[in-house]
Amino acid sequence: MKKNRRRVHLSIFITCAVIVLGCAQVTDSAQLIQGDSNSSTAAADLIITGGAIITMDTMLESPDAIAVRDGEILAVGSTEEIEALRGDHTESLELQGRTILPGFIDAHSHFSMAVNAMGWANLSAVPVGNVKDIADIIGELQAQAQTNKLAPGDWLIGYGYDQDTLDEGRHVTRDDIDTIFPNNPVIIIHVSFHGAVLNSKAFEAIDYDADTPTPDGGLIVRREGGSEPLGLIMETAWFPAVAAIPSVSPKQRADNIKLAQAFYASNGITTAQDGITHYREFLDYKAAAKRGDFYLDLAVLGSYAEIPQFAQEKASYAHYNGGLKLAGIKIVGDGSPQGKTAFFTKPYLTQSPSGESDWRGEPIVGPAEMDALIASVYGAGLRAFVHANADAEVDILLNSHKKYAALAGEDSRTVIIHSQFIRQDQLEDFARYGMVPAFFSNHAYYWGDVHVENLGEERAFFLSPMKSAAKLGIHFTNHSDYMVTPLDPLFTVWTAVNRLSRTGRVIGPDERISPRQALKAITLDAAWQYGEENSKGSISPGKLADLVILDGNPLTIDPVAIKNIQIMATYKKGKLVYSAPTAAP
Structure with a gap:
């Protein structure tokens, strides 16, 4: 049984911080040995062997070992090939039968909630x-x-x-x-x-x-x-x-930024997202970056109410600066389906929260405002990350994108956050315009039964249609929307693969995907969402040595048991940033 990893009590931040501080010398999850072989100018800093290696690189399947140098993957291959890279100061990481993958990339969560919610x-x-x-x-x-x-x-x-x-x-x-x-x-x-x-x-x-x-x-x-x-x-x-809601003190925020990173690292995440960042929060993050407080990467989405302020930050934070990156601008288009405020073309089957019949929800951002926002974001050379849960709001976004696509260039990678209840024709538009649906399969478990009641089977079963997206060659991602659901990336893999509701009903059996596809959504395609596929998302030579070690293999375990897999260790640029407190060498 999973040891309360999905029970989100914020005190875990403190526990994780203590663990991180104690990880600098020794890892409990694998044995670290000082090397004494021949030195070489190309020698590895670290050689990893002794377990299953899921590279997420189709050209490098089932290798025996990994070499790391200067925070990057130096080589991946057979034990003999990798051992040839050993030098006098090379360390060894013995997996002891465990599984190693690329570090998980958070496609959408709210880091600031972890900072503010103590x-x-x-x-x-x-x-x-x-x-x-x-x-x-x-x-x-x-x-x-x-x-x-x-x-x-x-x-x-x-x-x-x-x-x-x-x-x-x-x-x-x-x-x-x-x-x-x-x-x-x-x-x-x-x-x-x-x-x-x-x-x-x-x-x-x-x-x-x-x-x-x-x-x-x-x-x-x-x-x-x-x-x-x-x-x-x-x-x-x-x-x-x-x-x-009262803000925490500046000192407490600085401390909480560190604690929040520890919490994310304990979930195997090496790149985190703040799903909507107000400019005053961005200034706090800038200060933390300048202090050197970020040991994970944090991609922030600036609030659509403050586009001019964030446009001024683009030059300095278009790429990671001290671990901080301005990934784009967040536009909140509609509401939530479980709250019955998401904006549909067809009515809910049940009444609105205030008792109205024939209720379709309402847009937060209507067509004219969406036009203005998309033109402003694209015109500033920024990327748009648009919250759109239901098909009527997605129509509004697509219409605006088609009008202003030329401003965004040929590779806009506009992200439609959640994309939960969309239509096949909208998926085809996503493929046509290179857009990224950031799906939210956890809804199948937490609210799948509610969605069937509110929307009927046809719409509810097309929730986060990952299989249909894959058939169109779309780069899609998957997320927790923390704190809406627990951060836990392996639970998102489990929900994408099984789509089981609280009552055990399969919510959309035709949209279930394989464990490998589900892992790709939180590694390689998540890197693609951020335009970072050349540096993250797979264990490939030249990419960052962002790694996570698990106590089970998601590709070989019973799919229903994927959610029980434990995070044993997390490495950022080859450095240990989390080790499970109960792990044995």
């Missing part, structure tokens, strides 16, 4: 948390309040809230929270991170009352028979609440 309550359902009902939510909030030494007026934040998993079968309301926390603003963030339930003090803090109009692209659930906000707000209506 002190938040985990309100997730099993297996991520322990919440079954509203009483459990209150209990978790009370426990976190005690941990935080909450004083009157202090904010209390929870994350992972999912009404579909509650025994009561309804949303939490402000009244449920006010009873226990009458003197504190409380926000419980929906698992989609596209909305939240607020209590009365939180509504007061953002000046929401019965007279507050619902903004375009937003949703405010009101009391039945009245207009007072009941608790749930989503999309653009939720933005003021996001802005009101």
Whole structure:
């Protein structure tokens, strides 16, 4: 059984940081031996042998050994060939039957949430948390309040809230929270991170009352028979609440940037993403890069509300600078399917969160604004990463891209984040324009049953259509959208291969892919998404020695057991940055 790796308690950051600091000399996951053979000007710094090597390079399949020099792969081949590269100071890494792969590349998550969310309550359902009902939510909030030494007026934040998993079968309301926390603003963030339930003090803090109009692209659930906000707000209506959440101190943010990297490294990730970065956060990352605090690579997506500021940073951060890269601009086009705010061409089969029938969701970014944003991003020489969950919003993006494709050049690699409920004709457009769907197969497990109820089998079964994309030769990726689902890359492999829901139903059997294809989505094709396929994504000579060691082989194990594979060690540019605390030599 997987030892709670998917139970996202933020205290793991501290544990991981201690592990990282203790990894400089010895690795528990493999034996490190000082070499004493003949020296050579081309000698390897490190030779790796003794286990399965999954290179993800079709020209270098099933080698026996790897040589590393100066943070790069020097050679891959037979034991005899690699041993010829041994010098007086070459070290040896014995895998002891374990499996080594390219380091995992995070196609989409929110690194900043790991930085900011210390002190938040985990309100997730099993297996991520322990919440079954509203009483459990209150209990978790009370426990976190005690941990935080909450004083009157202090904010209390929870994350992972999912009404579909509650025994009561309804949303939490402000009244449920006010009873226990009458003197504190409380926000419980929906698992989609596209909305939240607020209590009365939180509504007061953002000046929401019965007279507050619902903004375009937003949703405010009101009391039945009245207009007072009941608790749930989503999309653009939720933005003021996001802005009101208190920031951690500069010193704590600097510390948390290190802790967050340790957490990512413990999941085998060597390149992380911050899925939307506000400029003030980017300045913090710049300062960390200048201090030399980044030992992983961090690709950030600048907020679409601050394009001019990020355009000024392009010259310095188009490539990694101190471990920091501006990968592009994030545009949030629509909402979430589990929150029933994603924008479809056909209605949901169930009512909207506020009780409307024939509900299709609404765009956050409509056609005119999308045109302006795409023209601005492409015109600034930046790449667009567009959040679009459902087909109506994807239509809006595709229409804008077709208008302004010339501004982006011949190889724009525009990324459509999530691309969950799209059509075959849209996939064909992705292939035609070289676009990258960043799929999200974890939805099959966490909300597959909910999607069948809300959308019907035909649409639900075409969720993240990876097999169809592969047939068209599309470079697609897969991700966790952390903190929406746990970071765990091997779980994303498991969901892509098996597509099992919480109840054991296969959500779209025709869209299941092979373990090798699923690994490619988080290695070689993830590197392609960032335009880094020449330096990352496979164990190939000349590429970075970004590596992850596993205690099982995803290509040979029973596919249903892939999610139980453990990360034993992570190497960035040939240096150990994580070692499993329970690993034995």
